[in-house]
Amino acid sequence: MTLLTIEGLTKAYPGVLANDHVSFTIEPGEIHALLGENGAGKSTLVKMIYGLVRPDSGRMALHGHPFAPHKPGEARAAGVSMVFQHFSLFEALTVAENITLGMENAPPRAELSARIRDVSQEYGLPLDPDRLVGDLSVGERQRVEIVRCLLQNPRLLIMDEPTSVLTPQEVDTLFQTLRKLSAEGVAILYISHKLDEIRTLCQRATVLRGGKVVAECTPADETARSLAEMMIGGELAMPKARSFSPGEPILRVMELSLPSQTPFGTDLDRITFQVRAGEILGIGGVAGNGQDELMAALTGERAVAEEMIVLSGRHIGRTGPDRRRILGLLTAPEQRLGHAAAPAMSLTENAFLTGRSRQKLDSLGFVNRESTRSFARAIIERFDVRTPGAATPAQALSGGNLQKYVIGREVLQKPAALVVNQPTWGVDAAAAAAIRQSIRDLAAQGSAVVVISQDLDELMEISDTFAVLAGGALSVPQPAAGLSVEKIGLMMGGNLAEEADHAEA
């Protein structure tokens, strides 16, 4: 009998249909992969199964009975457990104490500790109930989360990108555990975009794209390339050869390595690329593969070795953000509110945020309010930002308008090199087109531009050269005009070394 049946689940958020009539089934004991790019709707879907989000329409049935959990507690009671990508553990508490906190009816401490030992032994996840979570490695912390789920005897275990934080050895251990659970009849819904893992581990796969189920398949019968093609879609418009005559190299990144500062971040591994005057380099890849770290190194928020970043022949790895702007390297981070702009400050004050030194908006330490205001007005006018005026706080603007403002703020300063992360994320189509056009115009005027994005359509549309960031390493940039879906699929699948050999050969 089918374990979980999902029929026509739909969930809309303002401006986006996260899940659009999603239907599929999970059989008992099956390891079922849920595959898709970022933003494909995987998270929304599992949140609905786990009772964190309520569907707008559609039905679920568990063991043939209607299943509509209102909260995770109900889902757990029905036998559905979930291990999140980011753990919720208290570092100052022991393993047993942490597990107690997550349970509805926790048994006495001694009994619980014994059960933790039993379960962790049985499933090959050695764990000492009395150790402080703060002393555990990331892999061990994941075991705590898994054991917490297993203690409740789940019928369905949802795992959200479990291997993204694990070492290869830990991945092997985890897979053995999952296979054992599967053999005992526990179904596993396995979310990942690591195609090789899915091929070795999963018996079936459901592929989501743009909130819809676009394919179902048996991963073992597919190649990483064909899975990637299902994930990114066959209708990707390939760039036509563009007349493009790049000038001198402006921005060069040489062997840039940088350890991540956050437990779930990605270390950058010897990233090397150059961008020439008039060139747009598109950097694709799934979020969490080092985009944030690369951006922090390029904005100057994190210092790296001086010679790792070169701007027009000058080493600037240790140079701070403000000085980089004077030298001509401007950047626009992904997060509009709170990073690229201060939410409660007016557009004028936000113009000062990056315009201060390059636009000379201050004199003798005082803010020149008149020139700051006219700079803000120039951005608003030139980039068609819909707002009552420059005194409006940034947070009052719609996402698209604020994005036009923060990109326009950099473009208008005529950078020698511009780096933008997710320039059209969450932006409506008209604003996105305007932003892309302004980036292209800037390159046409001789700036070197780097666009980091997860939107492959966008990258294919504007890039002259293209590379993929995967696991903190960058593939060798190659002309976008010669690319095919197969090639991109291969690059995204993580076969970077192989790809690099091809490119060099």
Added chain:
Amino acid sequence: MLRLEPRRRPSKLMLGLTPVLAVIATMIAGGILFAILGKNPVEAIRIIFIDPFLDPFSRTELLVKGAPLVLIAIGLSLGFRANIWNIGAEGQFVIGALAGGATGLAFYPMEGIWILPVMAIAGAAGGFAWAMIPAFLKIRFNANEILVSLMLVYVAILLLSALVSGPLRDPDGFNFPESRLFHDSATLPIIISGSRAHAGVLVALASVVIAYVLLNRHVLGYQIKLTGQAPKAAAFAGVNANRIIAICLGTSGALAGLAGMFEAAGPVGQLVPALPVGYGFTAIIVAFLGRLNPIGILLAGGVMALTYIGGETAQLTLSLPAAAISVFQGMLLFFLLAMDILITYRVRIRRTEVA
């Protein structure tokens, strides 16, 4: 079940109005408190809030009490705007008084108009140095400045006691734990004759003007506000967070130290163990009551000075316990913060429980 939901945009009008509402709520709750203590609430409120204005000497006393509160609160407000929480102004106040006072004593019995400026510099430097301890620990080890600065208050107070019982003790003072009275050149000039209003009042007013210009016109003020509102945006703009920590803690320490020196060389006239009367803590209330805005702080300093003076009168005439006045001041901050919650959030009543 009650639930707080953030409002889209907090009302500007209410932001300005709540300090006034908080004062009114404090009067009402204070009246109830006084009634429970068996006092006539209307009379008590009148004595605290109205009577000080009717008497000329009390009016100048408002300046004497208000000056240190405003001076300290102006410094604290800079840090609070940048999310840097100096809770130890009381300690910096004491060290400022010690450093300034000891300098004055060291020059005894020399004459000269240069002595007071030197004392002021020493006082500010003392407060600055005391505040740099939490600043250094925060920058170097990410230690919590709230705890460090607060604990250093008690160290400072004990240091004052130790020094006035030892090296700074008045040689002709019959072994009382207090210093010699400051001589004329080391005592602040009086600006209103017949009162205790001293030159420090002018410095407090100047600090309001300077802070206003700093916050509204200067790049540093911009950086302080940016650091508080959006730390990631500040890092993106190139603001050095550690520099802001040092500047904010240092400035608030220096101003608190200056206030301490004024207090010692002004109304008190010597170093005594009872010098710290809580200005450093009350200034936190002043800073928030004034919405961290220099002009607001000036007004709030006046209100708090009123509760001090009226409270003293109430202690004498109604024999209210001294603690009742502290409760009164505490209620003011409590009501203000509670109302702030209602400005930024709305209360929703929901029947279903949230997981």
